[in-house]
Amino acid sequence: MLAGFFYHFGRYTLLLKSMWKRPENGSIYWQETMRQMVSLGIGSLVIVFIISVFMGAVTTVQTAYQLVSGFIPRSIIGSIVSDSSILELAPTITSLVLAGKMGSSIASEIGTMRVTEQIDALEIMGINAPGYLLLPRIIAAVVIIPLLIILSTALCIGGGILAGHLSGIIESSVFIDGARNTFNAFNVTFSMTKAVTYGFVISSISCYQGYYTEGGALEVGKSSTKAVVFSCILILLSDYVLAQLIL
Amino acid sequence: MIRLEDVRKTFGKQEVLKGISSTFLPGKVNMIIGASGSGKSVLMKALVGLHTITSGHIYYGDTDLANITDSNRLALRRQIGMLFQNSALFDSMTVEENVVFPLNMFSKESKSWKQDRVNFCLERVGLVNTNKKYPAEISGGMKKRVGIARAIVLNPAYLFVDEPNSGLDPLTSILIDELIKEITVEYQMTTLVNTHDMNSVMEIGDHIVYIYQGKKCWEGDKNAILTTDNEILNNFVFATNFLKDFKQRRN
Numbered sequence: 001m002l003a004g005f006f007y008h009f010g011r012y013t014l015l016l017k018s019m020w021k022r023p024e025n026g027s028i029y030w031q032e033t034m035r036q037m038v039s040l041g042i043g044s045l046v047i048v049f050i051i052s053v054f055m056g057a058v059t060t061v062q063t064a065y066q067l068v069s070g071f072i073p074r075s076i077i078g079s080i081v082s083d084s085s086i087l088e089l090a091p092t093i094t095s096l097v098l099a100g101k102m103g104s105s106i107a108s109e110i111g112t113m114r115v116t117e118q119i120d121a122l123e124i125m126g127i128n129a130p131g132y133l134l135l136p137r138i139i140a141a142v143v144i145i146p147l148l149i150i151l152s153t154a155l156c157i158g159g160g161i162l163a164g165h166l167s168g169i170i171e172s173s174v175f176i177d178g179a180r181n182t183f184n185a186f187n188v189t190f191s192m193t194k195a196v197t198y199g200f201v202i203s204s205i206s207c208y209q210g211y212y213t214e215g216g217a218l219e220v221g222k223s224s225t226k227a228v229v230f231s232c233i234l235i236l237l238s239d240y241v242l243a244q245l246i247l
Numbered sequence: 248m249i250r251l252e253d254v255r256k257t258f259g260k261q262e263v264l265k266g267i268s269s270t271f272l273p274g275k276v277n278m279i280i281g282a283s284g285s286g287k288s289v290l291m292k293a294l295v296g297l298h299t300i301t302s303g304h305i306y307y308g309d310t311d312l313a314n315i316t317d318s319n320r321l322a323l324r325r326q327i328g329m330l331f332q333n334s335a336l337f338d339s340m341t342v343e344e345n346v347v348f349p350l351n352m353f354s355k356e357s358k359s360w361k362q363d364r365v366n367f368c369l370e371r372v373g374l375v376n377t378n379k380k381y382p383a384e385i386s387g388g389m390k391k392r393v394g395i396a397r398a399i400v401l402n403p404a405y406l407f408v409d410e411p412n413s414g415l416d417p418l419t420s421i422l423i424d425e426l427i428k429e430i431t432v433e434y435q436m437t438t439l440v441n442t443h444d445m446n447s448v449m450e451i452g453d454h455i456v457y458i459y460q461g462k463k464c465w466e467g468d469k470n471a472i473l474t475t476d477n478e479i480l481n482n483f484v485f486a487t488n489f490l491k492d493f494k495q496r497r498n
Contacts, residue, residue, distance in 0.1 A: 024352045117335040124295050124407075125349050126324035 056159025078178025
């Protein structure tokens with residue numbers, strides 16, 4: 001098992017190294033990066049919107065349920081919901097969902113290109129296949145995922161305000177006061193550090209799984225599943241490591 | 248010209264290519280034939296550099312593929328065009344984008360020049376009004392034609408064709424074969440075709456290499472293939488009743 005880990009880690013590292021060669025034509029790489037940003041970003045907006053609003057709403061209702069003492073001001077709900085959204089809910093939970101969506105999409109796309117010899121065709125043309133296929137996807141994910149997480153944080157807090165107002169748990173102004181009182185700008189920096197890390201983890205692991213697919217349609221499916229599973233595990237692991245190191 | 252000297256390729260303990268030597272000349276359609284699993288696909292992938300050979304030499308002109316720098320390897324690959332068995336067109340691109348892709352990567356010519364070149368190549372392979380279609384929207388034969396157009400767009404010196412007739416009806420197969428022959432002569436390319444279709448061999452083969460269990464079993468032209476007394480080759484060539492009858496009548 002240990003030998004297997006070192007084999008895959010070595011191959012993964014070499015694959016990432018092989019991306020960094022001078023592009024044959026920079027403008028094509030730039031166009032491909034933009035195309036991937038649109039594909040990964042726009043394609044994920046709906047799912048990010050839905051999960052973020054509901055995460056915020058549920059956190060508000062559950063926090064209110066646990067605050068049974070009359071001595072605790074209601075504004076604390078705003079503090080808890082906004083801080084948890086910035087620190088954990090938006091970056092980590094959203095990234096876990098994105099690992100499912102983006103990870104499977106990247107791995108299956110590249111895996112299909114491998115089994116249908118499209119990657120061989122690129123190599124025979126004299127194109128650096130890892131550079132052309134992987135680099136734009138990784139750059140796109142590292143840029144787009146933090147933007148999606150900023151959006152997710154805002155929607156999460158918005159969902160909390162909405163749920164609090166509609167259910168009569170807390171007034172919007174009280175919620176916002178609570179959120180403002182405990183706001184710490186460093187939490188946003190920490191959240192963005194997580195987002196960039198998760199963006200890299202999701203895209204690079206999925207690219208690796210797709211790039212080394214061997215066989216046919218069945219193996220493409222397996223690569224896609226592996227990409228999602230390993231991305232999720234590494235997101236949770238890096239979540240803990242970053243929290244331990246930075247906080 | 249491509250020259251092979253004692254080319255060997257091993258996967259683990261299994262030796263797939265067992266010392267193959269031959270020479271493939273420009274302006275000729277060179278055919279590598281053999282049964283499934285004989286090693287002809289591995290040989291072709293070794294020739295284009297997708298597999299590293301275990302020992303031996305592959306020369307492109309005077310350049311030895313084994314002792315080539317990375318930059319020279321990339322330069323050499325730009326002289327190679329390849330048509331894959333399943334065409335290997337990029338699904339996310341239209342026909343036109345597939346063909347212009349190598350030009351966009353490597354050519355500094357103007358956009359209009361590239362467009363003219365793409366139109367010329369597509370017309371050359373007999374495709375009109377398909378520029379904006381995606382690979383999923385065209386037939387297998389049309390995909391092969393697009394694959395050929397993409398392979399020749401950079402004016403390569405070497406053309407590799409893997410199983411050109413697989414999945415095609417007999418009439419389309421003949422058209423694709425004729426197209427390969429025509430462009431080989433027209434552009435004086437060194438063309439290598441990997442096939443087990445004897446109709447193709449008899450239609451367009453100038454020089455034929457028969458691979459059997461990883462070894463070169465026979466080499467010659469299409470006339471000699473019908474008169475050879477090589478029993479292994481005869482078993483392969485005359486596996487169909489049609490050619491058996493042909494040989495009996497000829498004898």
